[in-house]
Every structure is written in structure tokens, then in C-alpha cells.
Amino acid sequence: MITEAENVADYVPSFYYLFTLLPIFLVITTPTVAGSIVTATGIGSSSNLLQNQYIIYRVHQIDMPYGHFGSRSSTFNLEALTPDQLLSDIFIRKCALFKWRDLFRKNFHDIFIKKILQESLVAAVLIIYDDDIININKPLTMDELNKWQNIEKRLMTNETLLPIYFIQENNDINRLYEELMESSSSSAENNSNKQRESSLGSKTSAAEMILQKIFFDSYQFVVNGPPITVINNPIVTNFQTKLIGAGIEDQIPTYVIVSHYDSYSIIPALTNGADSNASGVIIFLELMRLFSKLYSNIKTRPKANLVFLLSGGGKLNYFGTKKWLDDNFDSSRSSNGDSSLDNIQFAFCLESLADTMNENSLFMYVSKPPKSGTQASFWNNLQEISSDYPQINTTLIHKKINLAEDYLYWEHERFSLKRISAFTLTSLSTSKIIQRRTMIDAIQQNDEQQRLNHIENYINIIGESLARQLYGPIKENLLSGEYSVSRQFIQSISKQLHNVPRTQNLLFTTQKDAQNYQLPPLLKTIQMMMKKYSDGNVRTLHYKVDSKNPEFVFYEPVETRLFIYKTKPAIFDLFHNDDRRYLSVCLFSCHQVLQSFNFIDKDFDNGNNNIDG
16 A cells, blocks of 8 residues: 555655645544534534533623724634643634633733733633632632733723633533643643654654544534624613602702612623622612601601612613703703702712722712812711711712713713712722722622621711701711611612623613513512602603614623534544545655655654554
């Protein structure tokens, strides 16, 4: 058999073997799926594809008026490799597999930032996350936090053509990862040994290198779809209710309490926002529960109205609040609008009040320093009440609105643009902080009671300050006895909010017809709760984006399915099916071409070129 091939070599120039070599290498490096499929959980065949599928979550994809952000691809069919392998051009058609916590290691972090996000030396990325990303049992160190925030910031503020997914760890994916890591470590060790052998004059045979390639196992990651599509006609829903004070409704002062229910991160399906902004919603609902009791009794009803506005699209430049303000305060508004809103004394917005950064502070952000009037009075009340909580500092921060910015940093700035006195109450010392848009805004199990203590303290401080605004000077604290803050209520709301991803694209309302709308389950629960504490007087307001110049555009899918196959190169089937004559000719042709370019020694395999032997 070999002799026959050698006779051919006698009259065919070696250069032409290149035309034989190229297709052979293409065959060798193309994995076989239909011929020899081994799933990550065991041996299978092409007929049992549903037995090796896993749910994966895609990095966000959104268009805003000031840019496009996130991953712009969704499907791929690629071989997996681990990040400790040297990334070079030969890995362009591969999928890099990382473990979430490994990204905190400097070498893996640098590979991800430089080799993948900047140079795109792979074609896809899959990151294995553990339960700590949702329920943090092992808090991150400051160095780990900084590394992760660096990754999040790049994916949040830039776009990439790479499909990037997250998958929850399980026994199968962990075994796969460990196997690939061991394989890459062995490969690195073999390369090191070969280099030492080369320096000693020993050579590895070309046949051995090719046979290693034939028998090499790899894993093929396949994401078939669905294809990327735009979410058409998104509807954002607000909820508004009002507690009417004693007196003529449109002639007494009105105060507005505002919060937004949505959160945001680079992975929409894994965004629960324990602090931003679940904590704001918790305080919002508890204040509504407490003050609804006071307003329900004619003897304790103050001479002021309280408006509660729970808005959507807070992470979308406060879209819901903007639409509400446009409806109620534009010159073109309907004459049937709420006339009591003409007497707004101030509005205050609640955001990120779980003190996850351990600031032990309550910050009041304003666009204009309060010198006199009701806003200054509230600030004085806030300072006086907080003196009973020596562990909490109250700080006033004046931050002007920068009209040159693409987006607003705080929700109260929407009111300020309408010349309505407003401020934001938060536990964050700066507006430009990744904690407001991060996947790891999660409940830390070890600090759960401390987090609830913070929220309870802030409710007492804010509630008492508001009470003094409504009733005037009060000698004793009003929020006591039957009006005390309920820890059980706080825990219940916290659990409901934290168990549901709350990015706005997962909380869009659907319109059945001109009059009927379908709320997502979480919003339906919130609506029912607000009705309970306002005698059913809740306005449900639906807003659509501008059809010509949309304020935002979301894309699907946010999650899909991954299929994993353990494969061998297609040429393995030739060897396995005992077509040894064809294999011998292919291998000898490869040898001749390599020899013609002086890639290997003239004495092939130490003088033994009998492949069959």
C-alpha cells in the first residue's frame, strides 16, 4: 500500500501535495457529531438531542439614543476551550469556557479583557456561575469586586459581536470543565516535554502528532436559536395612588413619594436587584401601609395629600417618571388632570437604601440647595430624627443637573427639570457607582438581618420626618405601637422581589386589545398590594415608547438552550470503520508535504514509514 503511494510521489511534484494536505487538515479538525456523539452526561446519538441541553442566559442587548450596548450575536456551533490555553489565531473559531470566580484571578481576568473583549480571539464565551451570584454566601474581597466591576462596566457601556452566555453550574458542566482543564494542563506538559526533547535532539514523529489529533476528544457547544429579534411595542407600567387629607383636596398641600421597581445588570435573566431597587420598593410599600392607617382614621388624618408613584423604566433614564410628569405637567395636558398636583410641596425618591456598601449614612441628593421652605424643613426633620440613630449619619449632597449628559443620575432630577422641588434619599455616597447596575446586587446570607435592620432604621427616620412635615412638631415618635414598622412585612416583600428578575424587558405589560392589558405576575402582585392600602384607589398607567424616536430598544432572546456534544474529528470515523488504506494514503501525503517544506526529518518516524505496521 505504501509502495503504491511512493510510486505516485515519484512523478508528482511535492508542491502539489499541498492540495491534498489542506482538505485533510480540514477533515481532521472538523468534529463529527452525527457519527460519534457522546453527550456530556453519557454516550448518546443524534436522536437524543434533548438529553444534553442546558438553559443559558445571554448578555444584555439594548439600543439607547446615545449608543448600542451588549452582545449582538446569539447562535454558534463551536468547540470549547479553557482560558488557560494560550489564545492565538488558531482559536478564533472556538468558545472560551470560564468559571465566574476564575475571572477574579489576574491571569484569567487579563485574558478575558484583552484577548477576548478587546481582540476577539475567540468566537463565543460561556461563563459558569454558582449560587453565590444570586445569594452571596461568600462575600467578594475588594480586589475581586473591582475586577468583576471592570468586566461589567465594559459589557455595560460597549457592544461586542461575540455571543456571551452564562450557565448555572451543575455536575455535568463542572466535570466537563475539569476534564478540559486537565486536558489543557496535560497538553501544556507534553509541549514542555517536546521542547526539552527537541533541545536534546529527539524528535516527535509526524505520524504521532497526527494520530494524537485523530484520537483527541473535544466538546462541541451548539446554540441553534432563536435568532435575535426586537421586542416590539414595549409597554412600561406605572402605579399611582393618593391618600386624601382632611380639607378640600385641591386646596391643601400635596407631597409625592416615588420609587421605581426595575433593576438592571449585564444579564437580564439574573438581575434581582436586592438593593437597587428592591430596597426602595420595600420602603415605599411600608410607608404606604403605615400612612394608610393614619389617613383611614378621621382623627389622625393630616391636612395634606400623599401621592405614591411606583414607576417603571427607572434604569432606562427614568422613563416611567418622565412620562408621568409629561402627562401631568405639560402645557398640553388635559383639563381633567389631577388639580391637587398643582400644590406639590416636594417629591422625594427612594433608591438603594439597604446600605450594601456599609456607608452607615443616609444621603439626601438635591439639584438645588434648600435654603427655606418645605424641603429645608424636611431636611431639618431628617437631621433631628437621625440623631436618635447615632450609627447613621445624614448628609446633604448638592449635585447640579448636567444637561450635556446622555442620562440623568437620580430620579428626582426628572422633577427638577419640571421645576418641581424634589430630592433623592439613598445610602449611596456617589451616583456613579456600579452597585446600581450589577449582577451581584444580591442578598448576602450572612448579613441578611443587618440588611433588614438598615431598611427598618431608614423607614423610621424617613417616616418620622414625613410625619412631622404633615402634622407639624410632634413631641413623641408617631411610628410606634400599632403604627410600628413591621419586620415581617419587610421580609415578605423582600422575598417576593428578590425571587424575580426585574429588568424592565422582563416586566413589560402586554396589550390584548384597546382596553385590556396583561400585567406580568410581579406587577400584578404589587398592584393588588397597593389597592389593599389605598381602598382600591390605584391608577394603572401604561406608556409606550415613541414610535419614531424610541427611548430604548430591547432584543430577545435573554435565555436559550445549549447543546453539548463530546466529539472526535471526522477522520476518526475512517479509522474506526477500518478504511486503513485511505487513512494510510492521507497520512503519507501529509508526511510528503511536510517533508517537502523541511517541516520534519527526511527519515520519517526513525526510518519506519509503514503506517499499517
